[in-house]
Amino acid sequence: MREAILILTEIVNIFHDQLLHISNALGLNMSDKELHLWVFGVLGILSFFIVHHFFKVLAKHSITAISFIYTFTVLVVIVFAVEIQQKITGRGNMEFQDAVMGLWGFIIFFIGYLIIKLVFRMVRRLFKRPGRRH
Known part of the structure; x- marks a missing residue:
């Protein structure tokens, strides 16, 4: 890095x-x-x-996509700030791979969120009464 x-x-x-x-x-x-x-x-x-x-x-x-992009952008700044702070203070190693893994953590948890959201939508559609629009 x-x-x-x-x-x-x-x-x-x-x-x-x-x-x-x-x-x-x-x-x-x-x-x-x-x-x-x-x-x-x-x-x-x-x-x-x-x-x-x-x-x-x-x-x-999709507002969710906008929220994801904004959150990911903020996390990029935070992740690199933490890595730079580690270099300055000598606490931990400043490595690009650390930054990448931190961002992968968010992506993995976000995919989990999307899966849960999809399951809830499918269950809601499954139990939706005929003739209702919402």
Whole structure:
């Protein structure tokens, strides 16, 4: 995991330096804070439009899917925060496999939830009185 973080860090640093260079070449001379404002502002709003469209389409079919995506995204952040915390404090090993296994735990439990939900729906349909819509 350390290697993956170092590679990502290097990519971000190269991108950061290039943007600062372009900013200076255009005479904008942006500070690091101004650069962050623009990069994350643009990246954030573009991501929002894509996610918003995707979720609107998905909402017509399944709120559960939206809840899963949101929860999974939050868990990715938490899992990597825990792994980084383990590296900083020296309590435990910072390993990519640990992060993956943590996320698999959620996926396995979520599949169990879906199975239980499916069984309840099937039982409800089995005992539904004829002529009732709900």
